[in-house]
Amino acid sequence: MSGKKVAKPVTWSTADGREMGEVEAARLAEDFESDESALDGAEVTFPRKAGRPSLTGAKGTSPQVTFRLSATVRERAERLAADRGTTVSALAREALEQFVKKAG
Structure with missing residues (x-):
């Protein structure tokens, strides 16, 4: 195949x-x-x-978070995401998940 x-x-x-x-x-x-x-x-x-499958495991849309940031941070995030072969959205989601996990 x-x-x-x-x-x-x-x-x-x-x-x-x-x-x-x-x-x-x-x-x-x-x-x-x-x-x-x-x-x-x-x-x-x-x-x-x-669209993509829901991150909740159920049908429907996943909860969303939207925030503003500086152009400099956005550009750096785009470069970092490209280097890792991912998207800025996935990078931000991973960072927030790690932060929340560490914060308890």
Whole structure:
């Protein structure tokens, strides 16, 4: 096995819940490009990218913390995260988790 991920087919849903495959969605896109009035009255909902799994282990969103910091700290954090192959968010989460653990 090559280890490559195989993309799942994308489906779109109309406002009334009917699913559309790639062929029908492509046809609608072509209709729209050639005549914007072709979609008058049509409601199309585009698929949302699935987010990351919840950190709580349950379904739903994980609690979030937002804070401000200086540009200098942000730049240093970006460099540090890049050096470690991670994100600033993951770096901040790890730092806060360690701080809370040590504080008891």
